[in-house]
Amino acid sequence: MSLLAAQLPVLPIAIPLMVGSLLIIAGRRWPAGAAAAGLLALLANLGCAVALWQFTADGTVLPYLLGNWSAPFGIVLAIDRLAVLMLGVTAVVALACQLAALDGPLRQGPAFPALLQFQLMGLNGAFLTSDLFNLFVFFEVLLISSYALLLHRADRGALRAGLHYVIVNLLGSALFLIAVSLLYGTLGTLNMADLAARVPLASAADQPLVAAAGALLLVVFGIKAAALPLGLWLPGTYPAAPAPVAVLFAVMTKVGIYAIARVSTLIYGAGAGALAGFASPLLLYTGLATIIAGTLGTLAARSLRRLTAWLVVASAGTLLAALGSDTAASAGAALLYLPHTTFAAAALFLVAGTVAVARGPDLEDRIEVGNAPGRGVLLGSLFLFTAVAIAGIPPLSGFVAKLIVLDAVSDTPRWPLTWSVLLASSLAAVVALSRAGSTIFWKSPPSPQRVPVGRGALAALALLAAAGLAIVLWAGPLAGYMNAAGEQLAAPSAYISAVLAATGWVAP
Amino acid sequence: MELLVSSAIGLLTAGGVFLLLRARSFEVVLGLTLLSYAVNLFIFVMGRLAIDKVPLLREGVAPSLANHADPLPQALVLTAIVISFAMTAVLLVLALRSHAEYGSDHVDGAEPPAPEPRRRNP
Numbered sequence: 001m002s003l004l005a006a007q008l009p010v011l012p013i014a015i016p017l018m019v020g021s022l023l024i025i026a027g028r029r030w031p032a033g034a035a036a037a038g039l040l041a042l043l044a045n046l047g048c049a050v051a052l053w054q055f056t057a058d059g060t061v062l063p064y065l066l067g068n069w070s071a072p073f074g075i076v077l078a079i080d081r082l083a084v085l086m087l088g089v090t091a092v093v094a095l096a097c098q099l100a101a102l103d104g105p106l107r108q109g110p111a112f113p114a115l116l117q118f119q120l121m122g123l124n125g126a127f128l129t130s131d132l133f134n135l136f137v138f139f140e141v142l143l144i145s146s147y148a149l150l151l152h153r154a155d156r157g158a159l160r161a162g163l164h165y166v167i168v169n170l171l172g173s174a175l176f177l178i179a180v181s182l183l184y185g186t187l188g189t190l191n192m193a194d195l196a197a198r199v200p201l202a203s204a205a206d207q208p209l210v211a212a213a214g215a216l217l218l219v220v221f222g223i224k225a226a227a228l229p230l231g232l233w234l235p236g237t238y239p240a241a242p243a244p245v246a247v248l249f250a251v252m253t254k255v256g257i258y259a260i261a262r263v264s265t266l267i268y269g270a271g272a273g274a275l276a277g278f279a280s281p282l283l284l285y286t287g288l289a290t291i292i293a294g295t296l297g298t299l300a301a302r303s304l305r306r307l308t309a310w311l312v313v314a315s316a317g318t319l320l321a322a323l324g325s326d327t328a329a330s331a332g333a334a335l336l337y338l339p340h341t342t343f344a345a346a347a348l349f350l351v352a353g354t355v356a357v358a359r360g361p362d363l364e365d366r367i368e369v370g371n372a373p374g375r376g377v378l379l380g381s382l383f384l385f386t387a388v389a390i391a392g393i394p395p396l397s398g399f400v401a402k403l404i405v406l407d408a409v410s411d412t413p414r415w416p417l418t419w420s421v422l423l424a425s426s427l428a429a430v431v432a433l434s435r436a437g438s439t440i441f442w443k444s445p446p447s448p449q450r451v452p453v454g455r456g457a458l459a460a461l462a463l464l465a466a467a468g469l470a471i472v473l474w475a476g477p478l479a480g481y482m483n484a485a486g487e488q489l490a491a492p493s494a495y496i497s498a499v500l501a502a503t504g505w506v507a508p
Numbered sequence: 509m510e511l512l513v514s515s516a517i518g519l520l521t522a523g524g525v526f527l528l529l530r531a532r533s534f535e536v537v538l539g540l541t542l543l544s545y546a547v548n549l550f551i552f553v554m555g556r557l558a559i560d561k562v563p564l565l566r567e568g569v570a571p572s573l574a575n576h577a578d579p580l581p582q583a584l585v586l587t588a589i590v591i592s593f594a595m596t597a598v599l600l601v602l603a604l605r606s607h608a609e610y611g612s613d614h615v616d617g618a619e620p621p622a623p624e625p626r627r628r629n630p
Contacts, residue, residue, distance in 0.1 A: 137587065137591070140591050140595070144598065156609055156610070156617075159606055159610075160606065160610070160615075160617045162602065163533065163602050163606050163615060163617075166602060167528075167536055167540070167599070167615065170540050170599065171528070171540070173595070174540070174543045174544060174592075177547045177551060177588055180584075181551040181554040184551075184554050184584070185555075185556075190580075
């Protein structure tokens with residue numbers, strides 16, 4: 001293997017780190033150049049995701065030894081189908097975020113491109129690492145950049161939401177550390193593959209402690225994923241973020257979902273002996289409860305952005321319920337639903353942000369009769385398009401994704417409950433979105449002045465729409481890939497042996 | 509020593525949780541600090557308590573955990589301390605700005621309305 005191919009797995013972390021560091025210096029002096037350079041780096045990041053997809057599409061798990069220290073002593077990155085999927089989704093959303101921020105590189109602040117790079121580094125690192133403590137560190141990297149993204153150029157409302165967000169996440173970090181050190185104290189390792197191999201060997205006295213650590217991890221990831229009792233910070237935080245940042249945040253709850261999927265299948269998966277799948281019923285019911293809460297929230301929401309935030313909560317519930325149904329097929333269906341909901345929610349946040357600007361500071365995006373936004377036809381069609389996608393009406397991506405989820409859970413014992421909750425929540429989403437759309441676009445008289453829709457926002461929306469359409473057009477191959485990813489998650493032995501047997505890279 | 513260390517961790521955690529629930533930003537900062545002290549001690553203890561053992565290999569001493577302290581939790585705790593220090597700094601700045609902006613130390617930015625005195629139904 002050539003040098004570049006051998007170092008490919010670390011590039012999604014290394015590129016944003018280096019580019020971000022340079023942009024800190026460059027951003028203040030040449031804001032436009034910094035934004036362009038950030039855009040190039042994001043394209044390179046997307047390229048890395050595609051290249052890694054080619055290496056791992058056949059089911060190989062690609063390990064990478066940081067500093068050439070072999071597992072379990074060093075930190076190992078491991079790339080499988082799930083990790084590549086998350087890299088790809090994040091790369092697209094980050095690109096959309098930077099495009100949307102191009103409308104006013106100065107309005108978003110000179111630090112924006114650099115902060116976005118650091119956020120991307122944290123996200124990519126969390127998806128790639130195979131070490132639990134390293135996962136904690138990358139969580140902190142992505143969190144501290146998200147605090148900064150949320151709060152720079154913050155107005156009064158964002159400040160309060162940001163304070164809550166930071167406090168909740170700091171508490172989550174403390175719990176994460178307790179869980180990690182509990183696992184180290186009982187099992188003597190932090191490498192996830194090594195943990196998976198050692199969990200079944202835990203003594204009877206240690207088993208409750210290992211289970212407690214798993215439950216704590218579930219709480220921590222539940223905070224990130226906005227699962228029901230832990231996710232109440234989300235509907236206040238996301239609407240307060242500037243529109244491009246809200247686009248990026250659409251992927252943040254998915255980090256929690258990813259971590260739950262990884263830990264519950266790898267460490268507490270089929271090979272965990274007495275502790276195998278101990279959290280699955282909990283995941284299912286938490287997921288269903290989260291869907292119900294999210295749905296009630298969408299019905300009660302008084303602004304478009306808050307409505308979207310509650311839709312994000314409901315989608316996190318759908319993902320949790322599908323993961324908790326605990327079959328390879330349902331995990332695969334969840335993985336197909338994940339990119340759809342990320343793209344659709346990101347697009348809806350962007351549309352809502354544009355509507356808020358177009359209607360002026362008095363009305364913003366409140367669901368009230370008032371001025372219709374200037375450019376009503378363009379914005380209205382964009383809203384219609386994203387609303388149809390996110391609500392799950394044919395022919396767009398939401399329909400395909402929800403259909404596959406319904407089909408995958410149909411042979412699990414709890415399917416009547418799951419079906420009724422999912423279908424009812426889709427209906428409620430249609431009601432809420434059509435009420436919001438008809439109030440803002442139809443019942444309101446057209447606004448006297450026409451505010452142009454920014455080109456960057458349009459480009460970002462086009463990118464997200466293209467990604468959503470790709471899910472519909474290539475639904476068959478994608479579903480096949482996600483199914484294979486689900487099966488790879490359900491049988492983690494290949495992942496474990498690939499990580500533990502990885503040998504270092506030797507210069508040719 | 510086990511009793512001393514574990515009760516210290518427990519007390520720190522209890523104090524941290526109590527302060528966190530006070531919903532005043534300054535007390536929340538203190539509470540999170542106490543909680544992070546507790547967590548750091550907990551990480552440290554997970555490498556087992558040992559007296560007179562250093563995590564450094566020496567000539568003539570067999571390199572096993574019977575003769576040495578576990579070095580890994582010490583490295584982990586160092587990382588955790590640095591991160592929690594940085595996060596506390598961020599939170600302090602935020603709490604100060606919030607206080608300046610809203611003129612209130614409450615985490616919601618405004619005092620909650622005082623509960624109305626309960627009246628008996630006539």
